[in-house]
Amino acid sequence: MSTRLHVAVALAVASLTLPAQQGVDPDELLNLEPVLLQAMQKAAPFVVTVETFGGARKILGADGPADSAGPQPPRPQPPKPKPKPKPDDEEERPKPKPDMPLAQPGFHQTQGKTTGIILSSDGWILVSRFALNFDPSTILITLPGGETRYAERKGEDTSRGIALVKIDAKDLPFAEFVHPEQVQVGQWAFALGRTFGLEEPTVHIGIVSAKRRQFGRALQIDAYTSPANYGGAVVDIHGRVLGVAVPLSPAGRDAGVEWYDSGIGFATTIADIPEIVDKMKQGEVLHRGWLGVQLEMSHLGPGAKISGTPKDGVAAKAGLRKGDIILKVDGTVVQNGPHFQMLLSSRMGGDPVGLEVQKKNGEPAVSLTVILADTPYEERSKGQGEELPASFPLPEKK
């Protein structure tokens, strides 16, 4: 027995005194360099330069008349949404001007080059909506070989900060996308851009910081993202695209630019949204879905209790009223208000949503299906931050 004890002590001491660093080469990290170069070589052929010319150079925050430059594009403007009626107790706030470019105050966007990704061999190119903030009259794409082509503007998704343009081409090398479910937090993420120079893309290195950010729309990365690589490919070590670098933030709109080079960046995932990309190819401008309900946050569940339904909202038209409790969304049991918002936040305008609503205590729940509207401009500009508090009371488990 005493021998055993000695052995055990010796083992324990041996295992504990071994420094953790032993057996690990600190220079291992530098092996990243060849891996990075390989990934870059793989991805460089489908990373392109985007240039825009002309357009309304309106900068947010300036109240003066828009300074028009160049011929205006004959582009259909999205219908202006009606202002949302405000509850009486809410203070009147100055209304934001509709259809202003979604740049942030404090950051003066210049109409410089940005980056894009070739989506298919026949010339579909994915760009950042940031690139189109000026509503340009001309968009030109320069391919990695140096050839410049005229691009036609197609659809966009304002909630994901991406847009599509089309050039006339065939047999282009195109990107391979990784499904976000295949992404692991902590894996390498290299952000490529083609804003500076044409020979090779610029590169910033980092890791995937989080998955399913922006309500399941984007990855969070810590590789630097800035106007120098917005629209660029965020690739893995094999040169496959994890996402598109775009300015995003929970504060809604095109916010996020103010976070440039901060170590907080977003890459919109693409492999999980083929139907959205198809709609964008049809030229559709997509927004976050809007149901038009206000919730009673003091109601801790189960279900989400409605405290108000703005007139003209989808919910009001569907007959939802103050005091109704939403029990299920597409069959998923709603835990509480924030959970309900979480479930709806990933939906787009035009999406059908099945709701199960308890109108009155004791009565059986009513099932109904509604089609979400596009989030009105006022709501978008207000930011999602107001709708969804950063922290909310969790229901106490019994």
Add this chain to the structure above:
Amino acid sequence: MNVRLLAPSALLIASTSALVCAQTQDFGKAYSFAERKAQTKVEVVIDRLLPSIVKVHGASGLRTIDPTASGIIVSKQGHILTLDQVLLQEGRTRVVLFDGSVHQAEVLRDDPDFGVRLLKIDPTAVEGELHPVWPPMDEGPLFRTGQVVVSLGNCFRLAEFSEKVSATFGVVVGRANTALRYRMADVKFQGDLILTDACNNPGHYGGGLFTLDGRWIGLNNRLLDSKETNTMISAAIPSRDLVPYLEELIHGKIRVEATTEVKPVWTGIVLFRQAGQQSPPAYVDRVIAGSPGAIAGLRPDDLIVRVDEYSIRSCVEFGKILEKYQPGQKVNLTYKRGTEVKQAVLELAEEKK
């Protein structure tokens, strides 16, 4: 049974005591003042190069201009290279070496072509030897995108008195070509710049950018304000491009400078101008018959987007870029007509008076 029970508990006690031992041991190590030797590649290269980097202190007084910079020792005779956008005053310029010794420096010359400045200290006043660095003179690329680099300099003047300068780590983000350089403010150097994400701040300017095998590849430039993106960019002047300047001053070789008379050029292309603050894109309004523009085939409503590798985003830019050329020179013009992007060669004529 007894033994079985006893063994795990003994193991537990033993391991706990060993853990306590190990902790005290580590605790002691962490507070040891004995300097550890450089081990990893990054550590080794920083250790080796720190003696080649100096701190430069100039005159104080103007708040808008940094009175502090970094410098690189480039000769055993005491030549030190730094950036010229730092306020240095004759007779009041001090250089602090790696060992903390302070030396009075003579400002030899500013070079407006590079935006660099050469200082000289008295090498006989230095204890021991100076450790100069020199650009790698072999063939092949000086740097490549994605390469791991170390940047040395006095970031934000953090290194006070005899403290050592800061080392930052990053990769080469890319290369800023001449056309891009045009869209950046405050760059005197005309060639390609090295862009990096290794931290570069006031005070770090004039320090060095090195590869992990200790090659000196760049002189830290000021943070650049890019007109392209409206963001700040860390950049460095490639060391090899500084060689002619250094050789001239250190080894007395004379550079032959070609001076040319500047003559304005004429294209016969009249652009569509519009009242307003912003300059509109370079749409062609009309082309004078028989002019270089007409010969190149330009027509009204064409949009000029590029002259050689320079992007043209406005009428004003078109004029500014053409100032770089001489009459008789040919430029490649890229323009958009309808939904097509076309190219033409434009032979520039001399402006008629």
